[in-house]
Amino acid sequence: MKRFLTILLVATTLISMFAVVGFSTYATDAYDTVVSGDYSYVAINARDIKIVGYSGNVTNLEIPEKLGSYHVTYIDDFALIDSTFETVTIPKSVVSIGADVFAGCENLVEVTILNTNCEIFDNEYTIPENVSIKGYENSTASAYAEKYEKTFVSLGEYVKPTTAPPIQTLPTTEPTKPSETEASGDQVAPSENEASGDQVSPSEPPEKVLGDVDFDGEVTIIDATAVQLHVAGIIIMDDEHLLMGDTDKDGETSILDATAIQMFVANLITEF
16 A cells, blocks of 8 residues: 555655646747737747737738748647627638637628638637628638538639740831941851851750749648648649648658648758
C-alpha cells in the first residue's frame, strides 16, 4: 500500500510538471494581436497575416489584400462577428475563411469571394442562411453554394491576368531618306550570324521553382493551400503542377509537401 501511494504521488507530480511546462510553452508561443485601422490581426510569418477582428461600421466592406507590408491571407474564426455591413468582398489574397466568421451579422445579404481556391470552413452556417454568394465559376465558392443550396451569383470564368503587350510606336508620316549606302547602290554586308547561317536562339522561359505550384514565380502560402485543397479533393491539379508541389520528391504530392512549403514561407527551412 505504501509503495502504491508513493507511485501515485510521483505520477501526480509529473503530470503537474507537464501541465505547467505545456502552459508556459503555449504562453510563450502566443502571437501578439496588432490593430491597424478597423482591423485586428496576428502575423503568421514575415509575409502573411490573419485577421482576427473588425470594428468598422461601413455598409459595403472591401477587405484589403494588404495591411501595411503584410498580405491578408486568412480570416479567422468569428473575425467579423456582429458587424453591421450589408455586403463584404473578400480579396483574392485570402486562402481560408474560418468558422462562424459572419455570426451575428444581421444586415448581411451578400458575400463576394475573389479567390477561386479559397478554403471555406465546411459548415452550412459559415455563410449564413439567405446570404447570396458571389464568385467565379468552378470555384470553391460555387461548390460551397451548391453543397448547401445557397444562392450563387456568377462572376463568370476566372481569367488569369496577362502582361500587357508593349505599346507600338506609329510610323511618322514624313518619308525617311535612304541611307548613303542605299543611295549609292552598294550592298550592305550581312552580319556574322547571317553570313554563317547561324540562327539566334530565342530566350528561354524562366525555370520552374520547386514549391511554386501556381507558377507565379514565388513560393507563397497560396502554393501550400493549393496542395492542401488537392489532397482534400476540392481541386484537381495536373501533373505539371503536382510535380512542383512534390517538395520531398517521393513521387506523391501530399500534406507533408504542403507543410514543407509553409515552413519554407515561414523561413523555418531554406530549401526543399
